[in-house]
Amino acid sequence: MRLLVITQKVDTKDSNLGFFTKWISEFSKQCEHVTVICLEKGSYDAPSNVKVFSLGKEAFKKKNEKGGFLRRVHYSLRFVKLILSERKQYDGVFVHMNTEYVLLGWFVWRILRKRVTLWYVHKQVNLKLRLAEKLVEKIFTASEESCRLDSTKIEIVGHGIPVERSHQPIHTEPLHLVTVGRISPVKDVRTLLVGFSHIQKSIPVAECTVIGEPITDKDRNYALELRKEFPRAHFVGRRLQDSIYADHPYTAFIHASQTGSIDKAVLEALFAGLPVFTSSEAFGTDIPGITKFEAGNPSDLAEKIERAFREGALVIGEVGRVYVEENHSLSKLIPRIVHTYGGH
Template sequence: MKLLILTQKIDVNDDLLGFFHAWAAEFAKHCAKLTIIALGAGEYDLPENVNVLSLGKESIKNRQSAIGNRQFIKRIKYLIRFYRYIIVERKNYDAVLVHMNAEYIILGGLIWRLLSKKIGLWYVHKRVDWKLRLAAKLADVIFTASPGSFRLASNKLKIIGHGIDLSKFNFAPGIKSGNDFKIIYVGRISAIKNQRLFIEAADILINQKGIKNVRFDLVGEAVYQEDAAYKEALVQKIAKDRLQDQIKFIGSVPHKDIAAIYQAADLSVNLCPTGGMDKAALESMAAGLPVIVLNKTFAFLGDICENSILEEASAAELADKIFVLMNLTPPERTALGRRLKDKVFNDYDLVKLINKIIDGLSR
């Protein structure tokens, strides 16, 4: 197969999108030729059969920095490059896979249909807008991770799980430093990620229950302007609750280094609402790290550990479940970690996922 992939960014050092570098490398194993058009590109190391083409937006995180005419001109330049690439490279691909950004299908769908290119869309998010509705009509096949991560009815839909690079997340229980019980939350600082609930649970455990040997680390950074305002409100709450010594903002960590963050922690918390499957929760499981989630898409966790999934967005419930998992014995913790990793291996392995996508695009 000769495949064209359109994605947001190719950069092994990116904290949010660095995971796609491993996806690209795995796709390359199945393709005679792999062409990637990315909105921006940074550092990458991919096989010789991969050609990366950037639309020119190398700093994805600064997407709100340009305004007015300057922003308009940049968008026109991206658009010109986009059409030039998909036309000039047309003999180098037989099928197209659009990763998350439905607007690429709106822009290129009719051209790809005229060129008889099969069009696939990977989409994992609860949001449904007109762009997604139109892209779904133009696509030949749609891939998603779970029933709740694509919320349009379509006979084109294939629910195929997610893709975690298991070679990166080694099962290593017991690799910890210090005497404090370390709880991490990995993800962009944003209201939708609900880090405030994380801080409220910390307040209950530390200030109300008197538990002092615990540390809460927020791993990630604010990306948008509204995220920055949300982070500032969190900082103020931490100060008001006198939790500066127990709660730390670690900042962004390149995805290639994130496995060490999981392996140095005792518990991972993810408070995204029900919808798309957040990779951070699956990566925690892949590292054998006990996890607590709010997202009901992870309902299967209830069969592995009843304290791994919240009934509602309640700080009191979160604090209670953290307390239970803090008090697991080392053998209990190791056994739980093994069950979590096995679940990811069986259902969310990157190698298996890419095989399913290639199969879906080949039919």
């Protein structure tokens, strides 16, 4: 099986998209050859059977060039050129998240008789997704809530969480909360930090670390407001996933994302053994290690964390780790995707 993988960015050092390099490496174990086309390429030590092509965004960044329309034309022309020139190097196509690549490449792939699938994890159902659904063989997603398009082509396969890493034990004294992800209004970080402020009134030594960065201008303004409003919270910026839980004695993970999709940051926290407090509709109380609080209600969050802390319930959760291994491990996900094309 030879596979063409299309994604936004290939860079192990990227705190937001760096995880996908592990997907590529896993694909390389399951496929004879993997060709990757990405919008932007950074640091990545590719296996011998993987070839990575960039559409050139990193070059535009270095030159500090603008001109959005001309850039998009350049990307589109190079994309079509690559899927044609590399056509003998792949049997199937896996598009990660970006539906526009399905729309741009489908005609070529139809003529070449290449099987095309899409990975999509977002609650938004827009016109591009509806059109892409007509053109692909299958849409893989992490959960029922992660792709809300009504289609028989959707297959729920769980997230792809690497489960080979080992983690340090959790220390319950003092109370140290952590949240990981993009700093954005849709992640509702303010509710988490107001809840933390409530906790500090009764547990003054409590700490809270915010790991992540803003992406858009709106995000950056939001992050600036939060830093000013909550000076006792630790904003540490981005961290590579492998280093987040390596040496840090966090007590619990807090989460209030409003995206409606299963957030892999929550699954990674569960695998690290952390108890998770979340208001996201994507997570139910049937998942081991999950405690729900009312969305937008920092008092409810604070009350549930304080109660668990005083009762000694904030301990390492082996059941959460087992849940992630069984339902969301990368080593199980990739073979399942490859099997769709008639691979291993």
